[in-house]
Amino acid sequence: xxxxxxxxxxxxxxxxxxxxxxxxxxxxxxxxxxxxxxxxxxxxxxxxxxxxxxxxxxxxxxxxxxxxxxxxxxxxxxxxxxxxxxxxxxxxxxxxxxxxxxxxxxxxxxxxxxxxxxxxxxxxxxxxxxxxxxxxxxxxxxxxxxxxxxxxxxxxxxxxxxxxxxxxxxxxxxxxxxxxxxxxxxxxxxxxxxxxxxxxxxxxxxxxxxxxxxxxxxxxxxxxxxxxxxxxxxxxxxxxxxxxxxxxxxxxxxxxxxxxxxxxxxxxxxxxxxxxxxxxxxxxxxxxxxxxxxxxxxxxxxxxxxxxxxxxxxxxxxxxxxxxxxxxxxxxxxxxxxxxxxxxxxxxxxxxxxxxxxxxxxxxxxxxxxxxxxxxxxxxxxxxxxxxxxxxxxxxxxxxxxxxxxxxxxxxxxxxxxxxxxxxxx
Amino acid sequence: xxxxxxxxxxxxxxxxxxxxxxxxxxxxxxxxxxxxxxxxxxxxxxxxxxxxxxxxxxxxxxxxxxxxxxxxxxxxxxxxxxxxxxxxxxxxxxxxxxxxxxxxxxxxxxxxxxxxxxxxxxxxxxxxxxxxxxxxxxxxxxxxxxxxxxxxxxxxxxxxxxxxxxxxxxxxxxxxxxxxxxxxxxxxxxxxxxxxxxxxxxxxxxxxxxxxxxxxxxxxxxxxxxxxxxxxxxxxxxxxxxxxxxxxxxxxxxxxxxxxxxxxxxxxxxxxxxxxxxxxxxxxxxxxxxxxxxxxxxxxxxxxxxxxxxxxxxxxxxxxxxxxxxxxxxxxxxxxxxxxxxxxxxxxxxxxxxxxxxxxxxxxxxxxxxxxxxxxx
Numbered sequence: 150x151x152x153x154x155x156x157x158x159x160x161x162x163x164x165x166x167x168x169x170x171x172x173x174x175x176x177x178x179x180x181x182x183x184x185x186x187x188x189x190x191x192x193x194x195x196x197x198x199x200x201x202x203x204x205x206x207x208x209x210x211x212x213x214x215x216x217x218x219x220x221x222x223x224x225x226x227x228x229x230x231x232x233x234x235x236x237x238x239x240x241x242x243x244x245x246x247x248x249x250x251x252x253x254x255x256x257x258x259x260x261x262x263x264x265x266x267x268x269x270x271x272x273x274x275x276x277x278x279x280x281x282x283x284x285x286x287x288x289x290x291x292x293x294x295x296x297x298x299x300x301x302x303x304x305x306x307x308x309x310x311x312x313x314x315x316x317x318x319x320x321x322x323x324x325x326x327x328x329x330x331x332x333x334x335x336x337x338x339x340x341x342x343x344x345x346x347x348x349x350x351x352x353x354x355x356x357x358x359x360x361x362x363x364x365x366x367x368x369x370x371x372x373x374x375x376x377x378x379x380x381x382x383x384x385x386x387x388x389x390x391x392x393x394x395x396x397x398x399x400x401x402x403x404x405x406x407x408x409x410x411x412x413x414x415x416x417x418x419x420x421x422x423x424x425x426x427x428x429x430x431x432x433x434x435x436x437x438x439x440x441x442x443x444x445x446x447x448x449x450x451x452x453x454x455x456x457x458x459x460x461x462x463x464x465x466x467x468x469x470x471x472x473x474x475x476x477x478x479x480x481x482x483x484x485x486x487x488x489x490x491x492x493x494x495x496x497x498x499x500x501x502x503x504x505x506x507x508x509x510x511x512x513x514x515x516x517x518x519x520x521x522x523x524x525x526x527x528x529x530x531x532x533x534x535x536x537x538x539x540x541x542x543x544x545x546x547x548x549x550x551x552x553x554x555x556x557x558x559x560x561x562x563x564x565x566x567x568x569x570x571x572x573x574x575x
Numbered sequence: 576x577x578x579x580x581x582x583x584x585x586x587x588x589x590x591x592x593x594x595x596x597x598x599x600x601x602x603x604x605x606x607x608x609x610x611x612x613x614x615x616x617x618x619x620x621x622x623x624x625x626x627x628x629x630x631x632x633x634x635x636x637x638x639x640x641x642x643x644x645x646x647x648x649x650x651x652x653x654x655x656x657x658x659x660x661x662x663x664x665x666x667x668x669x670x671x672x673x674x675x676x677x678x679x680x681x682x683x684x685x686x687x688x689x690x691x692x693x694x695x696x697x698x699x700x701x702x703x704x705x706x707x708x709x710x711x712x713x714x715x716x717x718x719x720x721x722x723x724x725x726x727x728x729x730x731x732x733x734x735x736x737x738x739x740x741x742x743x744x745x746x747x748x749x750x751x752x753x754x755x756x757x758x759x760x761x762x763x764x765x766x767x768x769x770x771x772x773x774x775x776x777x778x779x780x781x782x783x784x785x786x787x788x789x790x791x792x793x794x795x796x797x798x799x800x801x802x803x804x805x806x807x808x809x810x811x812x813x814x815x816x817x818x819x820x821x822x823x824x825x826x827x828x829x830x831x832x833x834x835x836x837x838x839x840x841x842x843x844x845x846x847x848x849x850x851x852x853x854x855x856x857x858x859x860x861x862x863x864x865x866x867x868x869x870x871x872x873x874x875x876x877x878x879x880x881x882x883x884x885x886x887x888x889x890x891x892x893x894x895x896x897x898x899x900x901x902x903x904x905x906x907x908x909x910x911x912x913x914x915x916x917x918x919x920x921x922x923x924x925x926x927x928x929x930x931x932x933x934x935x936x937x938x939x940x941x942x943x944x945x946x947x948x949x950x951x952x
Contacts, residue, residue, distance in 0.1 A: 508664050538643065538852075538854045540858060543835060
């Protein structure tokens, strides 16, 4: 009654219909929005889930403990570091499995151990010559097929001729396991070893250090230059066609595909400047080209967000333009600038294509000592591992991706922390 | 260059100290200046280092097929000798030749791997850039395998012509050279199973693709009755032009350079076949089985005696002018051609290399160690 007397339209049937329709449309839109977010989450879960599922095995590595008698008749202290260390290992395994008689058996027996075992033994003897003539306990990684077996990745039901390991080899390993010699500790080698062609001893050390140097170079170049450019453009440059032109170009530069920067680096840094290939220095310089526009844009946005009253107050008490910028505006804009820079660096950390072009996908079995030593970076290391035939590299590839994701999350969290801790609302 | 750095550094420090006397608020600015100075010094140090330091690591480029073998030798070599580990890059055969032939000097690589012999044009490029003295080493063979899931129960045995008819862009149908109409294997030849043709293989950028086209597609093409009757089988340029294209309408899928992905696809789809290097089949024999070609299964023996038709020689090329200049290069080459590496039970064979017979292997060792120059192309 009230309705009909004051606003007759609202109560009418067509109006009620329209209202229902509007409400339905709004619900529909909300539903679409929510399902888009849900879909994104499901995709993310599938991605991380599949990485975890295939990668978690790489975080442990099967080891075997054997007692090796360092026979002075085989190892001559005079001739070190040369010596038949394989023979020592073979002898101690044969002592364990007397049934292995033929030369072929003995060779197969030795394949339980990683190929690096003989060199670990060598280094042990070199570090303490007194062990010659004694018996030492040596814990070494097992080779990849046995590692897969221990992790249940080799199906014992598969017919023998289609398996990487035959029944006898599996039997040997089971005996070792029953004897308590087999253990599967945390795979610290994944972080402390450089690359190797053997999955059981391959690690990310070279890639981590290479990425560190590349990011350091990238930061040292892009941060000062980017901030300088942004300050000039935002605070000092006259507004004219030319500065507009530069602005448009910087925005375009931020959208250029990264592989183009790689080609540029190949032609200019390596071709003209003659800088060495595959080095973090060149990698960092290339990534700096990519990061610089991001830093410039973030810095300009941060500078713009500082209210004019701060500038005016400083100018009013006689500060010069430079004093205003460096004494007041820049410090207040710093949290925003740092956030932008960190996000730019995180992007650079995950970048692969330009690094492939400058040869940072090289196989190197030692970690770089400085930015001028050839090395890989995390994403290119993933690229190399993904392409290796050994089974062990399948899980290691996923593990390396998880490590990279971990670093990206850490960097982004730092950016969020800085923003929430130091950013001021005006 | 280093002297230069110190020089500049002193000037900057003097500049800093003067400012300090005149200005009290210099503290914050100084931090900023140090960062700038650091960046400057780093850049200068880098440019100086790039041109001045002598290279003590061996640099190797080349084919992605040879890459795993070179990897093994490089790792073994640095374990044994304690020398700085070589830098091995996988650039593809063609890309490797380009880098290798670019010149003499430490900014150019010492060795390149190749999954085919050096072409005359590449040889000419080398000569033009002063790379005159090259050792060629054919050090083993690699089989290209066609594989299918073990779940497939059919005894797959294809002829090269079957492979061509199933995968080529254009095939002869009723006397006409036309777009490939075949959708099922049974269309290609009665007796093959009634399943959709689906093959995962290498993209055009890869050396494996080049080898597959040459060894399987071309060979299959010239065996076709229609081609032979038309007399095209003797015409190399006709074959190159017409038999090299893989079909684009779906049944042939370019699976990227990552062979592990192809292996996963084959496990998921029991009727799909995959084309990749023998080492990937060898690592996955528990879930994959080889497709026989002309009744012959790829294994080390059939690949080495070339009775398996899709096998190819592998090479590495050495720049002899770099021997004795780049430290340890000679020792590295000796390790590469050593019995431990190349023999039938050597560590390269464990990775899928098919070894040379004894006599050619001994000959190879002698030529390569004594830096024999390759014949003119």
